[in-house]
Amino acid sequence: MSESAQQPTSHSSYLVPNTGSTARDFCMLERNLLSHLKLALLLSVLSASILLRARLVPIDEGPKQDGGTPLASIEFAAAILCVVAGGWEYYQGYWDLRTSRPFLVAPKIHLALMSLVAMTVFGTCIALLVFA
Numbered sequence: 001m002s003e004s005a006q007q008p009t010s011h012s013s014y015l016v017p018n019t020g021s022t023a024r025d026f027c028m029l030e031r032n033l034l035s036h037l038k039l040a041l042l043l044s045v046l047s048a049s050i051l052l053r054a055r056l057v058p059i060d061e062g063p064k065q066d067g068g069t070p071l072a073s074i075e076f077a078a079a080i081l082c083v084v085a086g087g088w089e090y091y092q093g094y095w096d097l098r099t100s101r102p103f104l105v106a107p108k109i110h111l112a113l114m115s116l117v118a119m120t121v122f123g124t125c126i127a128l129l130v131f132a
Contacts, residue, residue: 029093036086039117043079046124047072071127078120085113 048054050072089110 026094026097029090029097032093033086033090036082036089040079040082040086043075043082043117043121047075047079050075050128071124074120075124078117081113082117085110085117088113 050068053068092110
């Protein structure tokens with residue numbers, strides 16, 4: 001391939017030569033982004049089910065404490081945080097791929113954001129066990 005074919009033709013496209021594991025690494029970035037989006041969708045569905053008090057087996061209960069709105073808000077915030085963390089990891093990895101830097105070292109920001117999401121999910125499990 002000629003040297004001019006590897007240069008960007010516009011600001012919106014960039015040609016990365018497919019050497020070594022470039023294609024596999026790019027597919028890994030896309031797969032991780034889709035996994036983050038799937039987790040965010042699951043967390044938002046969980047948030048809606050907490051708000052609607054959806055159950056697999058309906059139970060006729062008397063009046064209970066209404067802790068659903070704050071808990072659902074926290075779950076939805078975790079879903080948004082998950083999308084932000086996935087987008088951050090994707091664009092950071094894509095930038096590293098374009099500049100030919102090794103990017104298999106996990107970024108610390110992504111780890112911190114996903115740790116918050118994991119703690120939120122664990123805390124929600126505990127809260128649902130205690131209040132349900």
